[in-house]
Amino acid sequence: MxxxxxxxxxxxxxMYPEVVETMSEAMHSTFGNASSTHQFGRKSRGYLDEARIILASSIHAKPNEIILTSGGSESDNMAIIKTAEKFQSSGKHIITTNVEHQAVLKPMQYLEKRGFNITYLPVDQNGRVTAEQVATALTEETILVSIMFGNNEVGSVMPIAEIGESIKSFRSDIVFHTDAVQAYGSQEIDVQALNVDLLSVAAHKIGGPKGIGFLYCRTGIDLPGLILGGEQETKRRAGTENIPAIIGFQKAVEKMVTxxxxxxxxxxxxxxxxxxxxxxxxxxxxxxxxxxxxxxxxxxxxxxxxxxxxxxxxxxxxxxxxxxxxxxxxxxxxxxxxxxxxxxxxxxxxxxxxxxxxxxxxxxxxxxxxxxxxxxxxxxxx
The missing domain is CATH 3.90.1150.10 (Aspartate Aminotransferase, domain 1)
Structure with a gap:
């Protein structure tokens, strides 16, 4: 056959075989709740802190700027919905494109029903938008721009650095989010050079486990949590951390970087x-x-x-x-x-x-x- x-x-x-092996070992030996103060909790907390450092370094961010999530969809939802809700007193205009992943488009439709004005920029025949298009669409009411890094269907890569520069030149307090789920692993990502404030990633696209990802959130944005409950992720994402998946994510990122x-x-x-x-x-x-x-x-x-x-x-x-x-x-x-x-x-x-x-x-x-x-x-x- x-x-x-x-x-x-x-x-x-x-998944990489090394990821499976690492996660299997963690499932046997690292079961403590990272919020617990006893030795089992402290062991899990140590692995959590180490993973956060590795994930942050892969995009040139700070460890405390990484919010662990269940994956790309949750990261996108949190970035878009919570940014809109937090900054709506400054305006209700948001810019995106007409080729985004559904994890971006569906939150946009949700916000439209709640009175937000969404501009969907059209792409050219190559599946791209330009920084000039974004700059032209910006208004004094704009609070958020969300444009994917690389398209999941046709692979077109957007000029994220140029778009980020044009946004910040217009007004520095406009939040810029990019869905980098498909680009992470093949593109060089430096959040400082790109001028992005929020960036979404999922582990399962790079040989890691499903059900784990992160949202990069630039210092000073301070988004409220999408999932409420405990005070994990410095009160930004409630829920007991999935340590084996996080360890597997770290291993996949280490392989990816190498x-x-x-x-x-x-x-x-x-x-x-x-x-x-x-x-x-x-x-x-x-x-x-x-x-x-x-x-x-x-x-x-x-x-x-x-x-x-x-x-x-x-x-x-x-x-x-x-x-x-x-x-x-x-x-x-x-x-x-x-x-x-x-x-x-x-x-x-x-x-x-x-x-x-x-x-x-x-x-x-x-x-x-x-x-x-x-x-x-x-x-x-x-």
Whole structure:
């Protein structure tokens, strides 16, 4: 039986074996509540403090600026909803884009129903907005700008540093948030250089466990908690800390930091290999999004005349996992809002696009096999 090939890392990643081993050991030996003052609690607190230092250093932040959460969705919700609620006395205008993850768009819709004015900036044909667009949209009522670092469907990378500079040049007290869930692990992230105040991350995209992430919150923002209860995370996020998951997150980040440059090169080579193989097999395709400003591990392929759902089903039957959109919208019958933003709602690319994404265990052999199978199925469908 042929080994299954997983090429949907943008949805989630398997854990590094070292992460599994570290977490398993922690589950046996580190069960104390980090809020307890006895030796079992102090042991957990030590691991918690060490992990916070490692996580903070990965984005050039301070340890006390890291709020541990359940993942990207909670981090995005806290960043957006709690910023809006805290600063609404100064204005009720918020800026975002029309290609954000649902974890950003749904909170925006929630706030719209509560009287906030949301500006959804349109992206260009490459899936990007410009700093000039953001600057033009800013008003004296603007309190928050939330723009993703890298798009989860088409991989386009936004000019976050330039946007941050334009925001702070207009008014320094406007809060700037970026959803970096998809970019963390492949892009260099320095929160100081980027001028971001809030930044969301999830562990499961980089070979860590699901159910754990963090929100970077710049000193001075002091957001109230989204989850209320105990006084964990310096009163910013209630709930007994999941120490094994936090330790696993730390291990994944340590691996990420060590391997980032080599992995980025690996993903670029795999992307190039895939496209070369398809071209050699005379498969007609177009890349959705930006070919220059792009996440190295994502390639969104528009295959003219090929029904993406049929293709993905047949690939799955052949043991190859790809996606026809983000995992968070796969059960939704509505078309991809990202592709609609790029092309308009009636463009054939919306139903003729697959997403291939690479990760920690991807190999050249897997990509070659996948490319051959894609070509075989495409030619049978056209």
């Amino acid at each position: 042929k080994k299954a090939i997983y090429l949907d890392y943008a949805a989630t990643s398997p 391997e980032k440059e080599s992995k980025q090169n690996d993903y670029l080579q795999l992307k190039r290999l895939l496209l070369e193989q398809l071209a050699e097999s005379q498969v007609e395709y177009k890349i959705n999004g930006s070919e220059k400003y792009t996440l190295p591990h994502i390639v969104s392929l528009y295959l003219p005349g090929v029904d993406a759902e049929k293709l993905s089903i047949r690939l799955d039957l052949a043991g190859i996992a790809v996606s026809i959109g983000s995992a968070c919208t796969a059960g939704n019958v509505d078309p991809s809002h990202v592709l609609v933003a790029l092309y308009g709602k009636d463009h054939p690319a919306i139903s003729e696009t697959i997403r291939v994404s690479f990760g920690i265990a991807s190999t050249r052999k897997e990509v070659e096999q996948a490319a051959a199978e894609i070509a075989k199925i495409v030619h049978s469908l056209t």
